[in-house]
Amino acid sequence: MGRNLDIGDRLRSERERLGMSQTEFAERADVTRKTLFGYESGERSPSADALAAWAAIGLDVLYVVTGSRSFSPGPAVTSEQRALIADYDVCSPSDQAALRRTAAAMALGASAKAETKKPVRTAKQLFTGKVAQVITGNVTNKAPITFNVGGKKK
CATH class of the missing domain: 1.10.260.40 (lambda repressor-like DNA-binding domains)
Structure with missing residues (x-):
């Protein structure tokens, strides 16, 4: 017993x-x-x-x-995961393939985001020159920009 x-x-x-x-x-x-x-x-x-x-x-x-494990068990399957699997099981083979490709792309994007989290750098840019001067370049600013026209009189 x-x-x-x-x-x-x-x-x-x-x-x-x-x-x-x-x-x-x-x-x-x-x-x-x-x-x-x-x-x-x-x-x-x-x-x-x-x-x-x-x-x-x-x-x-x-x-x-x-009482001896043949493998190390993973975490328990949640009800949300079981529902996802049930939905997957009723899809056609071509839809299952599309879901696998979509999941792989999303997982790749998630890992890429996790790897590319870098500190945000701030850069100061000083523009000087005559009025109506054209400034060119490939600088992209995402923060608000303030332009001060004119300087202090001496």
């Missing part, structure tokens, strides 16, 4: 890591919620078929059975 309880605790832990309710998790293995409750409470052990079905959605079977 104790061994089954350990398996049940680890099965519950994996279900929670995957961000799934008991109902969702049971449906993935084609078992009832009551059967899943029996697994998680240690009353019974999950079948190989159930473990295989859950492995297909990311369950670490080695951890459930032995």
Whole structure:
């Protein structure tokens, strides 16, 4: 009984890591919620078929059975992420490809923004010359500019 309880605790832990309710998790293995409750409470052990079905959605079977991880689990999947995945799954293959390209471009843009955050430099520019003098160049100013025409009389 104790061994089954350990398996049940680890099965519950994996279900929670995957961000799934008991109902969702049971449906993935084609078992009832009551059967899943029996697994998680240690009353019974999950079948190989159930473990295989859950492995297909990311369950670490080695951890459930032995307590040793076969990988380092990532963070739990949020309900927003599950909704995004569900929306992706119902798209056509060409739309899925477009979504992957869009996500990759957005991720690249986000990382580029994070890498290019540089301190803002301010530059003082002094323009001197006769009235009606034309100043040319490739200087772009984003801050307000003040022009003082005329100087102090001596």
